[in-house]
Amino acid sequence: MGESGLVRRVLVANRGEIAIRVIRACRDLGISPVAVYSEADRDALHVSLADDAIEIGPAHATKSYLLPDAIVDAARNCGAEAVHPGYGFLSEDPRLPSACEQAGITFVGPPADVMAAVGDKVQARAAAIAAGVPVVPGSDGRVQSAEHAHEVAETIGFPVMLKAAAGGGGRGIRVVETADGLDDAYRTAANEAAAAFGDGGLFIEKRLLRPRHVEVQVLADSHGNVIHLGERDCSVQRRKQKLIEEAPAPGLDLAIRQQLCQGAADFARGVGYRGAGTCEFLVDRDGNVCFIEMNARIQVEHGITELVTGVDLVAEQLRIASALTLDIEQSDVRLDGAAIEFRVNAEDPDNNFMPSPGAVTDWHVPGGPGVRIDTGFENGSVVQPYYDSLVAKLMVWGRDRPQALARARRALDEFQIDGITTTLGLHRRLLEWDALVDGQVDTEALERRLEAQPA
Amino acid sequence: MADEDVIRSQLPGIFYRRPDPDSDPFAEVGDEIQAGSVVGLVEVMKQFHEVTADSAGTIASFEVDNEQVVSPGDVVARLESTG
Numbered sequence: 001m002g003e004s005g006l007v008r009r010v011l012v013a014n015r016g017e018i019a020i021r022v023i024r025a026c027r028d029l030g031i032s033p034v035a036v037y038s039e040a041d042r043d044a045l046h047v048s049l050a051d052d053a054i055e056i057g058p059a060h061a062t063k064s065y066l067l068p069d070a071i072v073d074a075a076r077n078c079g080a081e082a083v084h085p086g087y088g089f090l091s092e093d094p095r096l097p098s099a100c101e102q103a104g105i106t107f108v109g110p111p112a113d114v115m116a117a118v119g120d121k122v123q124a125r126a127a128a129i130a131a132g133v134p135v136v137p138g139s140d141g142r143v144q145s146a147e148h149a150h151e152v153a154e155t156i157g158f159p160v161m162l163k164a165a166a167g168g169g170g171r172g173i174r175v176v177e178t179a180d181g182l183d184d185a186y187r188t189a190a191n192e193a194a195a196a197f198g199d200g201g202l203f204i205e206k207r208l209l210r211p212r213h214v215e216v217q218v219l220a221d222s223h224g225n226v227i228h229l230g231e232r233d234c235s236v237q238r239r240k241q242k243l244i245e246e247a248p249a250p251g252l253d254l255a256i257r258q259q260l261c262q263g264a265a266d267f268a269r270g271v272g273y274r275g276a277g278t279c280e281f282l283v284d285r286d287g288n289v290c291f292i293e294m295n296a297r298i299q300v301e302h303g304i305t306e307l308v309t310g311v312d313l314v315a316e317q318l319r320i321a322s323a324l325t326l327d328i329e330q331s332d333v334r335l336d337g338a339a340i341e342f343r344v345n346a347e348d349p350d351n352n353f354m355p356s357p358g359a360v361t362d363w364h365v366p367g368g369p370g371v372r373i374d375t376g377f378e379n380g381s382v383v384q385p386y387y388d389s390l391v392a393k394l395m396v397w398g399r400d401r402p403q404a405l406a407r408a409r410r411a412l413d414e415f416q417i418d419g420i421t422t423t424l425g426l427h428r429r430l431l432e433w434d435a436l437v438d439g440q441v442d443t444e445a446l447e448r449r450l451e452a453q454p455a
Numbered sequence: 456m457a458d459e460d461v462i463r464s465q466l467p468g469i470f471y472r473r474p475d476p477d478s479d480p481f482a483e484v485g486d487e488i489q490a491g492s493v494v495g496l497v498e499v500m501k502q503f504h505e506v507t508a509d510s511a512g513t514i515a516s517f518e519v520d521n522e523q524v525v526s527p528g529d530v531v532a533r534l535e536s537t538g
Contacts (some may be wrong), residue, residue, distance in 0.1 A: 060522070346500065354466070385499045388500055
């Protein structure tokens, strides 16, 4: 530890914009950041911004960014006291905090056992119930048979979803509209789950109609302090992938907002959480609220919470990992204005969102009041085929939502990326979409719109 | 060589001969395949896309190794036309 009580050197176990985000937080705190990179990322921007950089393997992430031992070896070799995982890659893999602990290196995030507990759907659901957080009505744990499935479904009401206990990321889910279809669906889903995941176990959840995705940011230090930093609405999705997020959630009932925020803090406290985390909920049109899961890491869309709260979430992560107490109390958290994020992905919206890696030949980022860009690229950068398609996060802030939307239109008009195809044009068109402008988007609305009028 | 005698990748990415590491290859040299048959996958930005044959034939050779990087239009396999 340095005089400030902070770790002195941090290995940033990630790439792209989030690696740079962590490097910047380190700089602000006087911490020395060290980058890692694969063979494909030797010329990447995050490498040049760090104090030191260590090559950890071939281009494919399974041979570099996804190897806990390679990360811990790199941390040891550069004298890092802590490892920041970013998001994606190993950020929710308990093997990394375990390997760090064995090596005597601090992991910036929750302990391995807490990470494993919140990552297990059945355990997380039990923890939510224990904390008094509403969950999606359904079977508590696995259903034992088709007859059992019928009993549960009659109790909670159709439509229901059969979900593979070992599934994830939207895979292994089957919607059942009526009791007539349940037997067939049960048999097929169990067989598919056994084939895909080696585990035919299923559970049942009620299918909410046209819900919004609302999530709450929490921070928990190692001294028992837990606070929330308000919510984000991430309902603009395609195939469960978020495209646009905003804070606060537009038009959300005040009582529901309080219920979600309190629930997220209670859940975090109940599982012994440490670090920055996000509790995700579905909210349907009748105001029913259901906990989905907790993400035990910093999220892509954390920046919009930073814009409306003024709190540097990544800096808080580093403070918490250094065993310092939170900088702020719950009563210090004030929400100011509205912030919206647009994920600029290297994908072609006119061609079924086909990935579009390649060299960026012209790159002009917008600026001006209320505009923040987090990106790992610049003019001449190559967007690699090996990694995810996120090229830049455009975040806008306004004193109110209409101003944020106006600034978003201005910023998207200025933003220019040539050489690859991106979602920039789609975002600009979505800013003329009544449902978005009015804050009425549910998680299926974008897919309905794309079907009705292709991008 | 005319285009019906080759199978190209439409996308840039990493070419795989197998659906997953524990499975058999989609196709081997000498296999007879139909138009639309899958001969490999290309992984690009965490998505997998099938590489398919445009016409029937017998696979004469693979021009790209498993896990090798391909560019759009790269020939991944050559066919001997049947008939």
